[in-house]
Amino acid sequence: MKRMQSFICRIVLAVLFRALKFLNRKDTRMKAGFSAYEDGYSFRIRAGMESGAPVLSFCVRNGQLEKQSHEVPVQLEITMKSIPDAFLVLTGQLGIGASYAGHRFFMRGNPNEAMGLVTCLELAEAYLFPRFLSRRLMLDVPKKEFPALLVYAGLICPGGLSRTGR
């Protein structure tokens, strides 16, 4: 069961990064959210404390999001306390705010700097999840600036969409 959850979390983290990267180019609020961090500011999301748990590491570089090595120290690192906790959050069964409230993760770095990332993650969820699910996860679902279909298309062929200039 845990291996299956871990596998799904790994996929979701990969999809999440692509969505964040795409939205950082196309959504003005996402762009504003990440550009509030200084250049080179880096993040890590660990889906569990176990060694080999899925990890996503990325940084803001020249206004764009770039993946980076999992070995490099980061400024803000969020670690879910277990893979099942991560599974709840990454599969849309538990909101990010609720997971913070419920002590589902711990954080290295200044908690005051985490809100920008939380806002961006919620924005990505609003695009990626159907509205009925987003409404369960968030007190206020942010409005989409363009159809979610574009994001899904962007996930499949990011290069193709960026050529449209949108």
Place this chain on the structure above:
Amino acid sequence: MIPEYYEFQNMGKVCSGKLALEHIPYELSMKHASRPLILTDHTLEKLGMLKLLQKAMDGVDTTHVFADIYPDSSIDTVRQAADFYTRCGCDSLVAMGGGSVLDTAKGVAMVISQDGADIYSLIGCEELPQGKPVPFLAVPTTAGTGSEATCVAVIAHPQKDVKLEFISGHIQPQVSILDPRMTQSLPPRITASTAMDALCHAIEAFSCRQKNPLSDAYAIAAIRLISSHLLTAVTHPKDMEARMAMANGSMIAGAAFSNSMVGGVHAIGHALGGVCHIAHADAMAILLPHVMSYNLDVCTDTYSELLLHLAGPGAYAAANAHERAQKSIETIRSLNQTLHDTCDMPITLAQTNRITPDQFEAVAEKALKDGAILFNPKALGKDFIIRLLKEAY
């Protein structure tokens, strides 16, 4: 209602009441400590509070004192105090003061327990592993922050111009010493605003998203103590019963919100502090009724029950069921008005003389980046925050 999952921690011992200070030597000896570093500030030193503490700590080496602590404690101060602790060969901490002194002491306790690690490397939320035990006693001299019972420390990084937040179960003081002599000389104005800060902690803890049965129990106890003794403490500063009720209420509210967190009042209040330097306690008192009004439609049941604890069974029974929530808000407004009339506590933002309407946008932007906003029971967007600020102005 029991949340799907919650955590609660409050491991501190409380020594409350007459001659509590005199129990410090016993508490230290039970922790095999005899050479404490006393952390305080120069104001308390001038007021003779340090002498009082040293006299009460008969038989303990009280010569090691670090008093260079100023409002908005900084990581430089923590580093200096930790160095001083090591140089003097101290084995424990006794922190006497308000929020800044207690937060500095938490920082020192973290550094010492983690074998002298740099304070900046310890920043995080629930990330700090248990380190070397450092006996840590807190003696609060205000009744407001509740820092003696919280697992949170806010320490400034002046070079980066940011406030660093440290959240860990290991930084909570092991013993809180609540002695009436510590707060009896607080002026009425400070008594009023700090008490409203404590009341705000309790009310937000009672109504925010992370509330749970244990935090509710603490929040209710705090609301009852504070609401029934606040005016006496302001008008009769030497009334020991009222002073102790306020000290207990503040500490209990601290334990409540440390576990359930706070909400919109604190998110906007922190932003008002950051942008316009409005005193935290004043901001809490001013904003509380406005944020409660905003939250009313999602907190009707909670605020209805709040009336019972805030105004007593008589007022609760006299109010119609559908009016109780609104009456709770009116009770807060009326309390604010009485405190304004009694000791000139500001009840509008304009009365603080520190903010102009053109700053509302910046305040709203900053509030949206504050973690406390996540715990408010109702989503708070930028437009709503600006509207709230206009109302509170």
